[in-house]
Amino acid sequence: MTQRTRVKLCGLTRPEDVDAAVAAGADALGFVLWPGSKRAIDEQRLAELCARVPAFVTRVGLFVDADRGVIERCASCLDLLQFHGNEPPELCLGLGRPWIKALRMRDGLDLPAAAVTYAGAQALLLDAYRPGVPGGTGETFDWSRIPADLTKPVILAGGLAPDNVAEAIAAVAPFAVDVSGGIEVRPGIKDASRMAAFLRAVRRADDERSGA
Numbered sequence: 415m416t417q418r419t420r421v422k423l424c425g426l427t428r429p430e431d432v433d434a435a436v437a438a439g440a441d442a443l444g445f446v447l448w449p450g451s452k453r454a455i456d457e458q459r460l461a462e463l464c465a466r467v468p469a470f471v472t473r474v475g476l477f478v479d480a481d482r483g484v485i486e487r488c489a490s491c492l493d494l495l496q497f498h499g500n501e502p503p504e505l506c507l508g509l510g511r512p513w514i515k516a517l518r519m520r521d522g523l524d525l526p527a528a529a530v531t532y533a534g535a536q537a538l539l540l541d542a543y544r545p546g547v548p549g550g551t552g553e554t555f556d557w558s559r560i561p562a563d564l565t566k567p568v569i570l571a572g573g574l575a576p577d578n579v580a581e582a583i584a585a586v587a588p589f590a591v592d593v594s595g596g597i598e599v600r601p602g603i604k605d606a607s608r609m610a611a612f613l614r615a616v617r618r619a620d621d622e623r624s625g626a
């Protein structure tokens with residue numbers, strides 16, 4: 415049986431966007447805890463937003479080489495940690511919380527080897543590579559570079575939007591898709607109708623894959 419594609423909507427900063435993302439049917443909501451991002455929120459805002467999220471919707475915190483103390487404090491209201499920096503796998507594992515590893519698809523990246531290096535991760539999030547930017551570029555990458563037999567679930571990210579996510583799902587059949595810029599009016603400000611359109615496009619793609 416074809417699995418349904420899970421959906422993470424990332425970079426939420428406002429209570430109304432959290433409510434709209436949940437109403438649209440998102441499986442996971444992402445909160446950026448990297449101060450360098452235009453979508454960054456502080457710990458107090460994180461706690462406020464997380465408190466709005468109902469059971470069975472996963473709260474994900476995104477970190478880029480954050481201090482361990484920051485990660486531990488934020489983790490108290492998160493279900494999953496997402497690492498975008500040079501965090502050693504031992505650090506990610508040592509936090510004792512479920513986590514995923516984001517990898518930018520630079521030339522020469524050996525994905526099967528990365529799957530071994532990050533064996534403790536619950537999934538690999540694959541994003542576009544732009545030098546000097548840890549993620550969230552709004553750019554796609556060559557999806558054919560993703561091996562079909564990776565030993566970790568794939569979360570496909572990078573430049574996804576309501577009008578290309580079906581093509582991405584048909585090409586990659588990822589476990590999940592992740593989007594930020596493609597559902598925004600500007601960084602950190604989400605558009606409820608684009609979030610709903612994204613979810614509809616994913617459902618349609620799943621129906622097509624399953625022949626429904």
Ligand SMILES: O=C(O)c1ccccc1N[C@@H]1O[C@H](COP(=O)(O)O)[C@@H](O)[C@H]1O
Nearest residue numbers: 424451548549550552572573593594595
């Ligand atoms: O969103 C950010 O600002 C960000 C900053 C640093 C690392 C990752 C970031 N976002 C992640 O990147 C993906 C893809 O973004 P986009 O859809 O291409 O805009 C996003 O889903 C976040 O997981």
